[in-house]
Each structure stands twice: as structure tokens, then as C-alpha cells.
Amino acid sequence: MKFKLLLEEQQRLDETYRYFSFDWDDNIMTLPTKIKMLKNGKPFGVSSEDFAKKRLLVGKGKDLNGDVWELPEDAFKDFRPEGDAQFIKDTMNPVKYGPVWKDFVECVNEGRIFSVITARGHTPEAMKKAVKGMIDRNQNGLSKQSCISGINEWRDKAKLGPLEGDNAIDYYLDELCKFYPVSYPGLFGKDASMSDPSKAKTHAMDDFASHAIEKAKSAGFKRGKEITMGFSDDDKKNFDLMTNHMKQAKHGFSRVSLKYTGEHPENKLLGKKKK
16 A cells, blocks of 8 residues: 555656756855855955845945945956856865755756855856856766766657767757846846845746746646746745745746745745645
């Protein structure tokens, strides 16, 4: 009886079209890149993890320690295209792996379609190159061969022929997955409203959701099957805004699982619960 239930559960999972969207910093991994703030008028570098808290103090006068925090124009210089090469290098040996690293590994090793939605402003090509390098190196649990197998399972459903080696990985990252460094100049054209990274992240999710639904249909998705989306972020403002946005959005997902990975982590599930 238990074996039968396991088979039924595996069949249900096989028929579920699962998509994932990950924040990068302090989610997939923590990198040594510093944000250049001003503390009492003097340059002071803070980690991306600390910035999620410090940015709330900008323009609010003195904090509890009597310090005044400001954000200069070049605060994110190392998070922009000029920092592409260093970003790729840093991903080879991060400070630590983040709270969704295991989810990311599972996703990639199964060849699942994912997006990276990050406030960084690197070129999408640099982020893609970093992930490709991580897969090629079988970094910390990633498996290139397993990923290729998963990609070809998807291609089989889409009635496409199999691919091998780098051709498979390039296809996966170029055609199936999406990279949204939302502070990258021109990512959303000349839409000035996208200057707020939090709002830009919801716009990126809308774009990825449309892409995910399209790819699901091309791989045989039909009404009655489950299609789910996962999202992670360590910034509470981003998490709350995305949660409210996904409550109102009409993307067609059976369930949306949102994971807040900052201080006092929490999970929220939108849509119908698993049976």
C-alpha cells in the first residue's frame, strides 16, 4: 500500500510543471561585494545582507547608535556592469551558500526552468556565464550530467531532439531560463517606473510567468495539470510587495510558494493546497 502511494505521489510530481525564481544575494549565495554607503559622512562598505537593514535608515536621521547613514551615487558601482568580471570570479568561491542553495541545486539538477530576479545591475550575460561556470564545475552539489538529463526530458516532452554537453547547457540557460538583474540599465527599456528595484522585481516576475506558461504549453501542459511557481527573497519590502502582487496577478499557477529568507524567515503559500 505504501509503495502504491509512493508511485502515485511520484506520478503527481512528474505531471506537475514546477518553476522557480530566486533572488541571488544571501539566497543562492553570499558574495563579498560591498555596497558603498556613508556612515556619518565617511565611506563605509556594507554587505548585501546588512544593506537590507541599513537602507531603511537612510534619510531617517540618527539611528539608535547615533549614526547617520547615507547612500552616495556610486553606492552600487560594484553591482553594475563594471563589476561583471569580479561577480563571475566571486561565484567560484562565495562567502557562504544561501538558504535556497539546496532548492537551486535540485532545480538545476532536474533541468527545471528558473529565473534569477536580483537587484544587482550586472549584464544578464554575466549572470548567465556565472551559472554556466557553476554547472560546468559541478559546484557544491550541482551535476552537469544530471542537468543535461533533465533538459532532455523536457525536450522530449516538447518533441525536440536531445542535446549533449555544452550545447544542452547553453540551450537551457539561453532559451529556457531567465536572468533579471533589475538594476541593469535598459533591462526594461526606458520605463522610468522601473527605477525602484522592488517594483521592477514584480515586473520581472510577470515577464517570467508569461515565459513559464508558454514553455509549459510547448511541453504538453494541459488544463487540469498542476503548474507551480516558487519565489525567494531576503528583503522584507521585496517579499511583501511580491506577495501582494502575486495575490492579484492572474498568471494561471495552481500554487505560488513565497519564501522570505531574511530575519525571522517565513513561507507563504498562495492557491490551492496539495492534496
